[in-house]
Amino acid sequence: MRRSEIFAIGLILISFLLGIYLYPQLPERIASHWNTQGKVDGYMSKFWGLFLLPFILIPVFLLFVLIPRIDPLKVNITKFRNYFDGFMVLLMLFLFYIYLLTIFWNLGRRFNLAAMMAPALGILFYYCGVLIKNAKRNWFIGIRTPWTLSSDIVWDKTHKIGEKLFKVAGVLAFLGIIFQHYAFWLAIIPVILAALYPIVYSYFEYQKEMRGQVS
Helix, strand or coil, X not given: CCHHHHHHHXXXXXHHHHHHHHHHHCCCXXXXXXCCCCCEEEEEEHHHHHHXXXXXXXXXXXXXXXXXXXXXXXXXXXHHHHHHHHHHHHHHHHHXXXXXXXXXXXXXXXXXXXXXXXXXXXXXXXXXXXXXXXXXXXXXXXXXXXXXXXXXXXXXXXXXXHHHHXXXXXXXXXXXXXXXXXXXXXXXXXXXXXXXXXXHHHHHHHHHHHHHHHC
């Protein structure tokens, strides 16, 4: 078993143990959703408020374990496996961080949720850029369009663009720490653009490659 997998299993166990330990101390209704202004607009029962996210961590972990084993291009995943494992650990930590914020809020601590989420989103988006830069052609990780999956050249060009865009999105998300009223938009709009632009870019790059082969 890889170290990243051992870490992920440990994190899942910690989240369940934390929920069990804190169960008697928390209210019957758990604040579970906040709007863009940082105000609570959704609640859950105590059980699901405390254990939904730990349960979600399990299939997330299993998916990351499964992908390198079932991908038809699994040999390519081995070429960037360390970055793949790093992303799994980071995503699990990100979800666990959200879990901790939820617990602290429901224990009576008050903070600006957008400002607290900004650095976590910034790190996650920036690392997406790192992962995209190093990802080789596969069916699960990266910017997977019909055009990138059909050409290594288009894959590489698209992922170079995607790397830069996701890193920029990560930096902009960090600015939410300073500009707290705009934190939600500083995180959401750049990452949406970072995800959409490479899709369009890959189409046009593929068309250019096809025209070059014909000529």
